[in-house]
Amino acid sequence: MKKFFQVLGIVTLLLVGLYYIEECSGKKDQSEAVEDVQDDLEMEKSVHLKFKGVPIDGTLKEFISRMERKGFEHRSSYDSKERLVGDFAGIKQCTVYVETLDNSDLVSRIIVEFPKQERWEELFDNYKNLKSMLMEKYGNFSSCVERFQNSYIRTDEDRMRAVHMGECMYKTNFSIAEGDITLSIDYEEWGQGFVLLKYQDKINSAIIREAAIEDL
Incomplete structure (x- = not known):
């Protein structure tokens, strides 16, 4: 018992x-x-420019924590940038680079690298669709350049060749009160190109400039 x-x-x-x-x-x-x-x-x-609803401001740790709540995965540091991966604007597995002010833990710029493409049709579709959505949200662009430096382009293969030779100039910029958003076509490896989207916060860009001027 x-x-x-x-x-x-x-x-x-x-x-x-x-x-x-x-x-x-x-x-x-x-x-x-x-x-x-x-x-x-x-x-x-917040009065700062927002990326996926998250203000481009604050400490790196705070920004990454907020992005993780939005479904992004923090992967690693890359070339002085923090790298996250997640779905963005209806496109899966985008890479997001978070940049901070030099010598200060202040987030100032976000760069989105969309998945690499081997064909001009898919590459241009990404660019065109993102441009259309940006115009729907922010209004008309402030500047736009869409041309090839080589005038002898006839086929999609020619266009992709121009991309990898740096002869494809596709860039659209949106200037709004909170900052600048730039959409462009870029390349990294032969046979592949990708769309790049940059968000630059106006307030923190001014802080960066003031810090640079103080160095002079």
Whole structure:
């Protein structure tokens, strides 16, 4: 009988412990949910340029945390930039580079590299569709250049060849109150090209410029 009560006591302690853990976990989840809602409200009020609803501002750690909440995965650091991967503007597995002000933990620019393409048709479709969506959201562009430097282009193969020789000049810029957004076609490897989208926050760009002037 004594052994029975000892076992009963142990089981009771385990059940109490599990209940306590669940209660703490639930409270923690609720607390985190409240913090997320409060942070979402703060982001909505921000006067900085936004990327996927996240202001291009604050510390690197804070920005990455917010992007992870948006479904992006923080992969690594690359050439002094932090690299994230996720779906953006209806396109899967985009690479996002986060840049900060030199010598200061302040996010100032975001660069989105869309998946590489080997055919001009897919490459141009990405560019054209993104340009259309940007115009729908931000209005007409402030500048646009779309031409090939080589006048002897007849086929899509010629166009892709021009991309990889740096002879494809496709760039559209949107200047809005919060900053600049630039869409362009770029290349990295022979046989492939990709669309690039850059977000430059106006307020933090001014801080960068002021810091540079102070160095002179």
